[in-house]
Amino acid sequence: MGDWIINLLTGESVPAGSEWRLSFEGLSPGWAVVLFIALSAGAIAGYVLYAKDVPKHWQRVMMALRIVLIGLVLLLLTKPVVHMTINEPVRQNLLVLVDTSSSMLLGDRRVSLDDQKRAALAAGTIDPAQGLKQSFSGPLPPELAGANRWDVLARVNANEKLRLWERLQEKSNLSFYRFGRDAVTLGVMEPAGGRRQLDKADISSFFQDIRPTDSATGIGEGMRQVLEQNRGQAIAGMLVITDGANNSGLPPGEAARIALEQNIPLFIYGIGVTTPADLIVQELSAPKLAFVKQRVDVKFKLRAQGFTGRQIVATLKSGNKVLAEEKVVILQDGEQEVALHFTPQELGDLTLEASVPALPEEVAKENNKATAKMRVVDNKIHVLFIDQEPRWDYRYLLFYLQHSPKIDVKTYLIDGEPDLDKMPDSVFLQKLPDNRESLFKYELLILGDVDPKSLGENRMKLIREWVEQSSGGIIFLAGTKYNPIAYAGTPLEELLPVVPDATVGKEAYAARSRSQVSLRLTTIGASSPYLQLSEKPEENQTLWASFPGVRWTAAVSRAKPGAQVLMVDPRPERAGRDGALPVFATQSYGSGETVYIGTDETYRWRSKVGVKHYAQVWDLVMQSLSLQRLQGASSRTQLKVDRQRYFVGDKVVISGKVYNDRYEPLTNSSLQGNVKIATRAPDGKVSETQQRLDIMASGDGASPAGGASGTPVSASATTAGEYRGELTVKVPGEYSFSTLQDPGAVLKFEVVEPKLEQMETAMDERLMKSTAAAGRGRFLREEDLYTLPGMITDQSATVATFRKVNLFYSLWWLVAIVFIASLEWLMRRLLALK
Template sequence: MHDWILKLTGATVEPGSTVVDMTPRVHEGVEWGWMILLAAAFVAVIWFSYRWLPSELSRTRRVMLIGLRGLFIALLLGLLLRPVLVLTMSREIQRTLLVLVDSSQSMTLADPRIAPEDIQRAAIAKGLLDPTKGLAQPLDEGKTAELREMSRTNVLRAVLRNERLNLLPALSEKFEVVPFTFGLGGQVRELPRARQIESSENDPDSARKLTLADFPWVDTLGAPHAGTALGDSLREALNRKRGQALAGVLVLTDGAHNSGDSPRVVAQTLRDAGVPVYFYGVGITSPRDIIIVGMDAPPTAFLEDELLVHVRVRSQGLQGENGRLILTLNGETVAEETIPFGKDGERRWPLRFKTNVVGEFDLRAHIAAREDETDPGNNEASRRLRVVDEKIRVLFVEQAPRWDYRYLQAVLMRDRRVEVKTLLLEGDPSIAQEENSPYLEKFPETKKELFEYDVVVFGDVDPSRISISQMENLNEFVSRFGGAFVMIAGRRHSPQDYADTPIADLLPVEFERATVGGAEPEFDQPIHVQLTARGRGDPMLNLAGEGESNDAMWAAMPPIYWVAPVTAKPGATVLMVDPARDTRQGKLPVMAQHKYGLGQVLYVGTDNTWRWRRNVGDRYYTRFWGQVNQRMAQQRFIGADKRVQISLDNQNYNVGDRVRVYARLYQEGYEPSQEEVLRGVVTTAGDGDGQSEVPLKVVDGQPGLFFGEFVAPAAGQYQFHLQEATDQKRDFTVAENSLEMAETAMNAKLMQDVATLTHGRFFREENLHLLVETIASKPATVGSRLELELWATPLYFLLILFVVTVEWVLRKWSYLK
């Protein structure tokens, strides 16, 4: 019945569609009141027209004439009602299968295949072994050489070109296959689709199944992307095809994920949408690789210092073996150590060397590459080091000669790297009047006097002895001039009496007035301080000598007996805590630091560090305060002219990153420069070649502060300076993006987790032949509606003409006008 209705009305539907329901209706805008009046008028006209028919007409003929006239009028009314026949149809379609192909740089890795099962997998991918018989098949030894170092992209191409697997044609028979490549977020690119050729009515034999040759994009697969955002790419592909009936997502990848949202989080969205994710894992799970992740070293060191460098080394698949870690300075070996490799993971290795020459150097750590490594190019790290022969100018301000003051002043005066001036507020004024006295009579009153120092240390100082203008100068000394400030807490004044002062803004901790000191009882219980994770990794707190354990040394450190009750500010780095006392921000801070503007601030929350001398004398105490002074003064010793301050937002960049530069320029007397624009210069470190200019514009409302940015150039060592001050330079390093090479193992765990969460499956070469039959191929039913406007069809007008004609013939037959 449905077919002849479609034929009579001339309607066409999509092939495969079935009409499941028909519903007649009229136009929604019909005024039924007028239609009823119109119908009544027509009935009246018909009644009057045929009331006076001749009596000799039979009743049957009379009824036929009235009926034909009524039908004609009804058809005319139908033009006003505009009747529509609504057809509800359903059609079965192929579901869509999204295929995501990893095109990140980790796919270029040529995995050195040593394990027999990894060689077997490569052989299955190449079509040298039957994909249905697993990993127990014999393999010709003569063919293993070409399999040992196939890149992951080549393995993937081989799988997709494997005639035994025939994956893409087989999937295309069951699904609408939509291929993509992906890398970082926003780099999802749809590839050309291969479409099945259907038979035509004129040529039933014209149908042709797809073959491997119909997927030319396989041969163009590359790996240009510098990172992998697996979670973001899954979400983007899903959003592009949202609303379509999806059979699932097939991801061909090594499982690397180093950017964007976690795939496990995105998997929850896919599961809720009923979209399973299937993975084919490319690569090997336990590659042998040595990766030097980074090197922690100060940018500046002092002549004849013993410099501590920490090298972060990650190893994979090398448990029980050793490597030789070598540290060089301008190519000359200054330290080396044989390091054992344990379980897969990262370890920090300390190396020490003595600086014997003043100058700028390339500090490089490396381990010789092994023949069986996955990536021999990630075995080194380097950075610039400046060695200076200058003194740190320290201003030490203390209220009274308490114990910590006595020992700390002695340490500072004995340190050959330090030139210290002391202001003892409750001391005899005459001590400052002696010739070459290390004491001052008063706190510096002008910026010029204050800014001559590199580090200012406050003990338990009464803030009433320091004016507000002097505090503001100190704040500017740190924030704008790049100076360093250290506060050592005390029981009388510091830090509680500094609430609501410019110095309180400097500190990395928060406190309330009158909560420290007098309100705090004397402690007689020992406090064994504990380094935080950040503290354990900070060279400033590494007091261990050669062959000693820093953790063991701090665990054996004599206890202290008082800590000021404070909480860490958001963003502050807590280095040391009292593990027995809690605050709203965690354990009670004993030592915390943060960057304040261009400078550094360190807070020491106890006046008991002198107790660390017990049984060992100055061994640890001297090293601790020496390393504190050196760390805090580094910012000022990167350049020579203290009136020029340059700050980069980082020291290490990847190619293409934005490098942001702040510069502060002072005139004589340390007044801000009135220039509007400064010219910055980027040069290659060492030879100064390849100069490029960077304009720095003054920051609105902040005279003397300038800002500029530029794109990190090609990989290498660089320096930035101002044309107005060529001797003030900042070193920075640009490297190729190493996100992809930081983890070379195939991440099977991640792929298995996402597949399980979404009710998909993870495949390797040995079970890849089950992929096509694993993905459910139940067709999707798509509903649609078709509205046939009956009143506008030729059939409707033919029907009107037919009724009028029949009535005319019948009237003529009855001898009527």
């Protein structure tokens, strides 16, 4: 009934399924009712009092006309409007994401019968409706037996028995996106020439210019970006076509949960085989420093698939020179560690390359080698170890130092037995160094739980000068009596990366807990060279989690502003106002580096975890702390990068301190310098380019054409002499950066092309299944594609639109008012009424 009235007053039809409501924008309906009652009563009274001679039936007719007229006028004054909600059907979009990373060009050897059937299903040589249940005599033709993943997708596109895209287009609009590291819109696949249905030519034309060339795969990131672009649209579902080799961006599971929140069905079509034959060399682990004519042990992880029982030869080279070879028997599918060793005969920088031969059956041959940088020096690390008494940490650590071929250690026990220095081949000193000559010959100083009174004011100042001006490295190995609590107010306090807590009493400071607590790596510590037991973050965390806990950590107030906290005591009761209690922290001081270890129970790592990891931890600490001095680093310019190898497109952070020739912090607002890039051509020829790189504090960073773009390295507002900047590297090569004020201080790092796509050659079925499960979607293989269109809803979605219709603008109001008023006037004239 209401739809008919709206249609009459407005001349517009109300669409089926629409909703409407009436409202008023003029006179209040309540007042209109009051006025209607009053005016109607007046009209009735007027006719009763002044039209007594008129017959009763005519009197009632005129009363009714007058009341209707009053009602119409008052209704018009209320300005009635209708708010309509119109639900209109629209055609939904199916979002199709196609993986265009270079791993899609990997050819797969299809050994299993199911994988052979899948290739045949894609090509249409067997019935796609029967899936894997049908028989297949084989063998596959050569063009299918080793077809790469992109070829398989091309055959799916052209499969006239499957007609995948034609049938999907009948249900929804097909909106395509390609993705590597990010998603890129390809457009809508639609019939040409105004036709209603797709044909083979439409599909071929759409895919002809798409090539899998991206260097990374960001499945989750691509999904997130596409979902964001289509937020609020009518979506029938999302179809992701990929081999699952995710190596960039947002985890796919998180993107799947976003799709679930938006109520978008998720379908993931996995292309490839789960067990491709391949050998992958990864994680070549070699020390950053080695000593000439001393054995160097390196190792790498070899991941094998499909070559169980095969014997191969692993090779270690530097340039064209073979350093070591080792026969390796592949025990089983999975990872195994391969160890190699060699003895460097010459000084200098080496680029080590570990490799295994590329076998004909492999799916990828570019991932059979890995490289690492190493510097060969001819001097050992000279270490001075001072402690008050022979506590457990002292004994274990001294044993390690004495037996390390890289270290020449001397030690002094303040409360030790007399005449220790007179023993044969003794490492004990007769007295503490007390002048520059005797102290400055050491690279490292390990300071145990030493009473500062035993050192004396002058010796502590000498230690501070040695760190600041001679690139010395000092390790504060905490103890329950003096270190670090007794160093407050002494010259050593400046060297500490932490602030001692002077409010703690001696007994409370030395008290040990009854239970052990596992120390926790911070985010910075997990990637720090000091604590990096494995290049894989997850494995590094696992290794540190296996270390036994400690029962005592030194109470400190907080870390200093310039310090980096690498490890903490996670107990809430030990936390301070700045967070968890620091246990392992580092800081730069002048040209040197200081390390704080806030427990005296590192010996537990050796007794529980074993000599291997105990020695590995201290090797890392010793090498990292002495690296700058052994590499001949400048004592004035101490810029550094956070790692030695970057991928093209990475952002390189340059940071550190700079001093003038008087070893005073530099206060300039900018640093000027050069960046040199040495690139190697395919024929092995090396070319070098140099670009002026003025890294300004003003924000106008130069962008050298050679492959780096810069942002300011500006003087810090909080600490004089500290500088920080960023470079975005664009070409692979050996990079060297130096400032014009100190050109001898060269900062080196390497930039390589990422080979992420060659490191994961198997189709990651597990990842894709878990992603589909996170979004309550479906994981599909070739045998499922025939039923995919049936999974996509063919119901049209509805989109609500809102309209306001002004009923008081209708011509019918005027017609009704004029008609009723005229009719009443005519009756009054005929009945001789005024």
